[in-house]
Amino acid sequence: MRIDIITVLPELLKSPFEASILKRAIEKGLVEVHMHNLRDYTDKSYNQVDDYQFGGGAGMVLMIEPIDKCISALKAERDYDEIIYMTPDGETLNQKTANTLSLVENIIILCGHYKGVDQRVRDAFITKEISIGDYVLSGGELAAAIVCDSVIRLIPGVLSNETSALTDTFQDNLLAPPVYTRPSEYKGLKVPEVLLSGNFPKIEEWRENEAYNRTKRLRPDLLKDQ
Numbered sequence: 001m002r003i004d005i006i007t008v009l010p011e012l013l014k015s016p017f018e019a020s021i022l023k024r025a026i027e028k029g030l031v032e033v034h035m036h037n038l039r040d041y042t043d044k045s046y047n048q049v050d051d052y053q054f055g056g057g058a059g060m061v062l063m064i065e066p067i068d069k070c071i072s073a074l075k076a077e078r079d080y081d082e083i084i085y086m087t088p089d090g091e092t093l094n095q096k097t098a099n100t101l102s103l104v105e106n107i108i109i110l111c112g113h114y115k116g117v118d119q120r121v122r123d124a125f126i127t128k129e130i131s132i133g134d135y136v137l138s139g140g141e142l143a144a145a146i147v148c149d150s151v152i153r154l155i156p157g158v159l160s161n162e163t164s165a166l167t168d169t170f171q172d173n174l175l176a177p178p179v180y181t182r183p184s185e186y187k188g189l190k191v192p193e194v195l196l197s198g199n200f201p202k203i204e205e206w207r208e209n210e211a212y213n214r215t216k217r218l219r220p221d222l223l224k225d226q
């Protein structure tokens with residue numbers, strides 16, 4: 001998979017790709033992530049990429065021309081499955097979207113900033129608009145990093161234990177069951193007996209039960225979605 005991220009703040013998007021699972025996925029060649037600074041695609045003085053909005057109102061708007069130049073340059077090199085715009089009024093990211101995106105070859109992610117982008121960018125170039133929740137961030141960069149993390153870890157071969165993504169919270173619309181590690185007793189706090197029993201069918205049954213009960217208690221809305 002190849003991900004091209006268009007941003008006015010590439011420095012905000014460095015560190016998430018320089019540690020742990022995302023770093024390893026890149027090193028293994030399972031994903032390529034390329035940052036494009038929008039300011040490299042403007043001919044205006046002071047590398048201007050934004051301007052006041054028509055009709056008046058507070059806040060700057062990212063202009064269509066540099067975005068068009070950047071997207072066109074990328075599209076001239078390869079086909080893209082999705083051109084995503086990060087925006088608080090997009091569809092809320094969930095596990096299903098992450099699963100779907102993990103199966104495609106090439107995506108562009110455009111990060112909004114200030115008041116966002118000229119609406120004509122959204123109308124003419126964007127195929128999918130994603131939000132990460134009902135609150136406002138100062139830009140789409142951190143949200144883009146979250147989309148990348150949720151997608152890249154699902155690419156086959158990225159997680160060392162291939163089955164571990166299958167038991168994540170939200171797969172099958174269930175929260176994950178509780179997990180424990182050594183010691184089996186700490187200051188009187190005990191690990192559930194069944195997990196120490198070695199009876200694997202019984203352990204599986206216990207986990208399914210716990211996952212269901214936890215979901216019912218903490219996120220009953222997930223059970224209604226089925």
Ligand code: 6GU
Pocket residue numbers: 085086087088112130131132133134135136137138139140143144
């Ligand atoms: Cl994608 N962008 C911004 N600026 N704020 C957000 C968001 C995105 N998702 C939730 N809040």
